[in-house]
Amino acid sequence: MFETILMIVIAAVFSQNFILVKFLGICPFLGVSKKTNSALMMGIAVTAVMLLATLVTYPLYTFVMVPLGIEYLEIIFFIFIIAALVQMLEKFIQKFSPSLYQSMGIYLPLITTNCAILGVAELVLKAEVATVVPGVTAGIAMNLGYALIYALCAGLGFTLAMVLMGGVRERIENLPAAKCMKGFPITMVVASFMAMAFYVFTLI
Amino acid sequence: MTVKQFFKSTAFKSLAVLLSIVIIAGGLLAICNDLLYVSEEEKFERSLAKIYGGSAKVEETIKLTNDNKKQGEGKINYAYLMDDGNYLIQATGEGGFSGGTATVWVVVGCKDKKFDGVKKVVYETNEGQTYISKFGDAFYDQFVKSASQLDGKTFSTDKSDKTVQVVNAGASMTTTAMCNAVNAAVSFFKTAILGEEVVADIYAYQKFVDVENSTITPDIATKTVTYSLAMKKNGIAPAYTANVTVVDGVITAFAYEGSIATDDSFAGKVDASLKDGSLLIGKNADEIKALITEEGGNVSMKLPADANLTTDATYSSMNLILAAAFATANFDTFLYPVVYADWITEDAHTVEGTTVTYTLTVKKNAPAPAINVTVVVTDGAVASVTVGDKIAEPDSFADSVAAGVKDGSFFVGKTATDMAAMVKEDGGKLAAADLTGLELTTGATRSTESIIYAVAYATCNYATFLAKDAPADNGGDQ
Amino acid sequence: MNKYGKITMDGLVTNNATFKLVLGTCATLGLSSSAMNGLGMGISVTIVLLLSNVVISLLRKVIPNTVRIPAFIVIIATMVTLLRMVLYKFMPDLYDSMGVFLPLIVVNCMILGRAEAFASKQPVLDSAVDGVATGLGFTVALTIMGIIREFFGSGSFFGMKLWDFTIGFFTNSAGAFFVYGICIALFILITDQVEKMLRARRAKALRIPDGLSPLPATEEGTEKEEA
Numbered sequence: 001m002f003e004t005i006l007m008i009v010i011a012a013v014f015s016q017n018f019i020l021v022k023f024l025g026i027c028p029f030l031g032v033s034k035k036t037n038s039a040l041m042m043g044i045a046v047t048a049v050m051l052l053a054t055l056v057t058y059p060l061y062t063f064v065m066v067p068l069g070i071e072y073l074e075i076i077f078f079i080f081i082i083a084a085l086v087q088m089l090e091k092f093i094q095k096f097s098p099s100l101y102q103s104m105g106i107y108l109p110l111i112t113t114n115c116a117i118l119g120v121a122e123l124v125l126k127a128e129v130a131t132v133v134p135g136v137t138a139g140i141a142m143n144l145g146y147a148l149i150y151a152l153c154a155g156l157g158f159t160l161a162m163v164l165m166g167g168v169r170e171r172i173e174n175l176p177a178a179k180c181m182k183g184f185p186i187t188m189v190v191a192s193f194m195a196m197a198f199y200v201f202t203l204i
Numbered sequence: 205m206t207v208k209q210f211f212k213s214t215a216f217k218s219l220a221v222l223l224s225i226v227i228i229a230g231g232l233l234a235i236c237n238d239l240l241y242v243s244e245e246e247k248f249e250r251s252l253a254k255i256y257g258g259s260a261k262v263e264e265t266i267k268l269t270n271d272n273k274k275q276g277e278g279k280i281n282y283a284y285l286m287d288d289g290n291y292l293i294q295a296t297g298e299g300g301f302s303g304g305t306a307t308v309w310v311v312v313g314c315k316d317k318k319f320d321g322v323k324k325v326v327y328e329t330n331e332g333q334t335y336i337s338k339f340g341d342a343f344y345d346q347f348v349k350s351a352s353q354l355d356g357k358t359f360s361t362d363k364s365d366k367t368v369q370v371v372n373a374g375a376s377m378t379t380t381a382m383c384n385a386v387n388a389a390v391s392f393f394k395t396a397i398l399g400e401e402v403v404a405d406i407y408a409y410q411k412f413v414d415v416e417n418s419t420i421t422p423d424i425a426t427k428t429v430t431y432s433l434a435m436k437k438n439g440i441a442p443a444y445t446a447n448v449t450v451v452d453g454v455i456t457a458f459a460y461e462g463s464i465a466t467d468d469s470f471a472g473k474v475d476a477s478l479k480d481g482s483l484l485i486g487k488n489a490d491e492i493k494a495l496i497t498e499e500g501g502n503v504s505m506k507l508p509a510d511a512n513l514t515t516d517a518t519y520s521s522m523n524l525i526l527a528a529a530f531a532t533a534n535f536d537t538f539l540y541p542v543v544y545a546d547w548i549t550e551d552a553h554t555v556e557g558t559t560v561t562y563t564l565t566v567k568k569n570a571p572a573p574a575i576n577v578t579v580v581v582t583d584g585a586v587a588s589v590t591v592g593d594k595i596a597e598p599d600s601f602a603d604s605v606a607a608g609v610k611d612g613s614f615f616v617g618k619t620a621t622d623m624a625a626m627v628k629e630d631g632g633k634l635a636a637a638d639l640t641g642l643e644l645t646t647g648a649t650r651s652t653e654s655i656i657y658a659v660a661y662a663t664c665n666y667a668t669f670l671a672k673d674a675p676a677d678n679g680g681d682q
Numbered sequence: 683m684n685k686y687g688k689i690t691m692d693g694l695v696t697n698n699a700t701f702k703l704v705l706g707t708c709a710t711l712g713l714s715s716s717a718m719n720g721l722g723m724g725i726s727v728t729i730v731l732l733l734s735n736v737v738i739s740l741l742r743k744v745i746p747n748t749v750r751i752p753a754f755i756v757i758i759a760t761m762v763t764l765l766r767m768v769l770y771k772f773m774p775d776l777y778d779s780m781g782v783f784l785p786l787i788v789v790n791c792m793i794l795g796r797a798e799a800f801a802s803k804q805p806v807l808d809s810a811v812d813g814v815a816t817g818l819g820f821t822v823a824l825t826i827m828g829i830i831r832e833f834f835g836s837g838s839f840f841g842m843k844l845w846d847f848t849i850g851f852f853t854n855s856a857g858a859f860f861v862y863g864i865c866i867a868l869f870i871l872i873t874d875q876v877e878k879m880l881r882a883r884r885a886k887a888l889r890i891p892d893g894l895s896p897l898p899a900t901e902e903g904t905e906k907e908e909a
Binding site (some may be wrong): 022023024079178179188 | 767785854
């Protein structure tokens, strides 16, 4: 139990990092990571929505859609749930903490089409923990608890990569680079080096 | 806003359009889901095909019973006959690291209803094997062996055999579990599917001796068996020839030819009392057996302290003792060979003077059942034959058996020579009885055969049993 | 150049979704580990793009402006679900190798982007051509990256083994980012050169001296779409 949770934490944050290893949520990674601060805010927003989305989609899929035999509608259901959650979260924050809304609110609408959220919701539907997190002993069945831990840690891993990239990009943005390498290409190459660093975690 | 206004508003229109799109999309998907439904069976065949490689269809699922599930150190989980005639078996091997197991899929080749080697081994899962990631394709390929390569051998990490190499120094336990799993699959195929009986060694200590290339000469008159045994390689000790003479169960002469160790310095370390045979001469089967410890198929030495043996040439010393063990333990078997024993499952015979009375059970000879036959042989010729009640399946077939066979009158007066002429030998086994000269109606051939086998066994072994049991009858002369 | 030619050129090269607009990055990075995967993903996206573009274009006058985004998403999600069913039934191997990226086609900003920017305003035929062109642009880009990564990473070409020499870097995620970055850079370099040449030729034809023509907008003009 404890061992499994530890494995999930390590995998979701480091060795199976959503951005740098699994390639999920690349768009905000390239778009919103120009400043450390905005990267952090985006990361927190994504983590919150991931957690919420999993909390709703996992029970919905397991306890409603599977018994009813309508698994094939999962994509439509999930995307609407995520969109609705984002809307609700936005309204909620706006009402109760206008200052937080000021700093984070603008990132929320972007999250709806962030593939990392839908990615988590789809990934945790697997029957066994081992299929999602390599290295976990075979035979442990997935449940809501593991799914939520995975979602939380995937969000943390996402935030970590965003913040790291933000820090690097603040510095490289003003450096002289070949014209054709400016912008996306240089960001990709930097991401490649970061991915190399994260690759080391898979050897654990 | 009135109701009328509401129905004309953009809000209603938006809602209506969105809802209808959702409903149409949902309906379309529901229809397509039905059309493109992938059945459980198809999913299962796909997952099997992935293991099997290429498109494979399951022809038949082999039923597992509690009797055939457990095979040696492993157990069978699933077994399928594939459409190309090979078998796909999932087996779990025991004896892994910290009492864990390893489960693999094994493709067992089958050609003309014969074992055709191991075709493929694919890892499935494990329990508690921490080094499992070290096992790659190269490891599993070691199991892929043809039938001839595997002839009677099993997979093991045993150093002398080296059928399977341990992947990693720390993973020998896991490797053992893998070997057990593959061995279980092969053994399941041979016993449960082919119905092959596990061929038990006919002689004691047979696995150390190449019986086919040995010369064994019995002499009933002097109760002597002279052996020239081709001893097999034993660990690091090479093969050699042992010449042993056993008289009345006791070794009277022991010598060897060829080298008993890989080099002379090791041969020199073998104790002189073993090399000249003095330690072994004068000992009978039980005394030789006392020098050997057998534990779970492993044989090791338990030599008396006074033998003064150095440990440096253990395998060579051992091999000499094993030759003596084989010679003494099988003395009776060679001196009094029993023929036509293949068809008889039970034999309780008594010897009185020149009369041997047999109470025999003949093996099931489908469709004929196991038949009980009592045969009395006096002076080498059949005196009477009594056949049990149950001789055919169903009973109505019993009527088809000739009366002379049923009441035994047909056999009375027949000798070993007569009976031997009546049965054909095929590869050392009785294959079919030559029934010419017998008035038979077809329909009960097998039952008739069985009775003939029983009588053949009784007459042909008459002399042997008489000679063997005669001394015991007159008080013994040992 | 006629209208369809221009739309095609736009989708394939000038506004190439992968190299120029940098859209659908997740799928590009995740499915370019081999040429076959890249091609499979590309064709899947092309089909979804074509179908969603056609449907959305057909319904463009029916769908009220206020609910257009949810409506588009439902249509796209339906197409993806359909594609998923078909793949699972007929091409299970490709289905497995695409894994979680298959349902994620829904949130591929390229598809919603084309629906919003083109299909919701243009007639059906134009939208269909645009869908195929954009999809093919994506497919070609993915396949090129797949070929490069497969060639160095597994020493093979479309699954055919060429030699045993492999560089592990190209098969893992770091290699994906690196190859993508270099490909974008090369694409910008080449299109810049071609555009310069075209301008030079046009300038010559118009007898305008070289150097007076304004430089083409390059990376500054690249849209940074966020999704």
